Amino acid sequence: MPALDTALDTATLVARARDGDVRSYEQVVRRYQAPIYRLALRMLSSPADAEDVVQETFLTAWRRLSQLHDDGAFVGWLYRATTNRCLNVIRARKPVADVELDTRESPSPDGRPERAAETGAQMSALVSALDRLTPEQRACWLLREVHGRSYEEIARAIGTTATAVRGRIARARAQLAEVMSPWR
Structure with missing residues (x-):
């Protein structure tokens, strides 16, 4: 064949x-x-x-x-x-009181342990911040920012309007920016 x-x-x-x-x-x-x-x-x-x-x-x-x-x-x-x-x-x-996430640090490409620790802390903070978003906000944000889907595609995926998607993404971005502000 x-x-x-x-x-x-x-x-x-x-x-x-x-x-x-x-x-x-x-x-x-x-x-x-x-x-x-x-x-x-x-x-x-x-x-x-x-x-x-x-x-x-x-x-x-x-x-x-x-x-x-x-x-x-x-x-x-x-x-x-x-x-x-x-x-x-x-x-x-x-609801789970304590959720253990896999936040093991990956080796730093430049070999500096302090940079690896900082990156690990950033990733841990981002995972924690994503978990605090509503499921719909998390879905919209991930589909847009990580998977590059259009607002219209996201709206169809979760059964809402593109305007609602834009609002959810805006709220998610604001929450994430606030949590991640120490790393700016």
């Missing part, structure tokens, strides 16, 4: 997958698994929960490909499904 052309665009791969080509869908999964996982991990702060959400999202997408009428809309559909699943997980969680 010939190797699948890696230069195919996502819409073509999705169209082939809808026609039953499992290898095309596998390529779509390989292409988007990492960014979707990063989104889920940042929203949920739990690698296990993020892995579950990603697996469920791709499985559901495979099962529902026939419902997608515009192959070019697949990526937005995938982000929307992931965001909604993450929001459902967050809403279903019971």
Whole structure:
């Protein structure tokens, strides 16, 4: 069997997958698994929960490909499904008094331990600040600032208007700027 052309665009791969080509869908999964996982991990702060959400999202997408009428809309559909699943997980969680996050410091590229410690403290503060945002604010901020989605795409992903998305992002940015001000 010939190797699948890696230069195919996502819409073509999705169209082939809808026609039953499992290898095309596998390529779509390989292409988007990492960014979707990063989104889920940042929203949920739990690698296990993020892995579950990603697996469920791709499985559901495979099962529902026939419902997608515009192959070019697949990526937005995938982000929307992931965001909604993450929001459902967050809403279903019971409040936890002490949540332990993985804030291990990565080695400093310049070899200076004090710089590594400062970077670790910044990342810890950012993770903590993101956890204090509402789930909707966190989703909007991550989709915009980390994943580069447009306001319209985010609005479709979380089922609101672009104006509401802009407001949530503005509030999230203000909160994050306040928390992160010591590192400016």
